[in-house]
Amino acid sequence: MPIAALLLFAPSLYGQERMRCFFDDFARQYGQMNVEPSTHGVQPFHTEKSIVLRSTHKVIPVYVHIVYRTDDQNLSDSLLALLFLKANQELAFHRRGHRGIPPIFYPYIETPSIELCPYERQSDGRVALRIRRKKTTIKAIGDVHNGRIFYDSLGGSDAVDPTHYLNIWITEMDDYALGYSSFPDMAGASNDGIILNIDYLRRNGPMTYKARTLIHELGHYLGLCHLAGCRTASCDDDDGIEDTPNSDMHYAWSSCPTAPQISCGSEDMFMNYLSLAPDSCILFFTKGQVERMHRTLTTVRTSLARSHCPTPITSEPPWQDIQLVYNPFQQQLWLQLPHGFDRPITCVVYGTDGRLIARMYLTAQTSLLSVPVALAPGWYVLYFIDEGQTRSKMFFVPPN
């Protein structure tokens, strides 16, 4: 479906959330997208072949390209490590009975048994990210219709051995796109891989949600189409997977749709990773989708799969070393951040009586938090909420 047509029933496209994925544009421009048709509708799913295919844990070696235009787009190693950590946690999570998934879909949920591995062991024994960083002068070089991101000579970054690595370009693109991906019929080409919006990844918000954009694109890379169809978003076309209901809706909305949503005569699975719904509401693959991904890894992309990923040694930032000073004239908290702290987190200030005073975002580039209310003399607690973990630090505001 053309994007213009999509706009007709996606009135909130330019709201808080953005159009997730330009896979349809990219894969159609460079590939054939030959997908076997399926029968429509949710079907019982139990074949011996699929059980065998899914039982093997697959490790996909990843090569990361950071192609940045401004220095603050040059994402840190630890932010990237967090992206892959969260993506792998999602890919390994047995998500059944989760809020946001209608019970009728529970029997179709499958854990992918796929792991992304951006690490390699170096000659000195150290485990490091497999990464190339390159500065470019070209604005929105990752835009789906630009194409220069894939070539050094055009300001981008050449793919590294795309038959043996999943190349992931993280770069600037038009603000309304979160990413796109190649399809398996582009395997080994110079533009074979996944492209992610660098500004989306560095912006505030849980990395768990951002990792789902990567997982959505991984689905395309391993042979999955959008649920609404491989060619057109209509009831006459589907995604070629037996156990995803036929749908003619993308759900590229600004907030999570409310179940049930009906199209093509059945309840839509908009909470599937291959929906275009916001990151916060896409939660699972089906058995049929997982079978398709594993089949791609044992056929067209068989040279990718490995069995082991070296584990990096990560250390927590020394939270206890954070220094805090409150400036009553500016109503600002000054923080001396520990070395190694470089990702956005939520900060919440409470009084010692448990009263919520302020909630703020702290980014790696900022060491000043503006507190929206004047703090009276006394003790306070500042909570750091970082990817599900909470730590605290007390501070004292002296009398004037």
Ligand SMILES: [Zn+2]
């Ligand atoms: Zn997509």
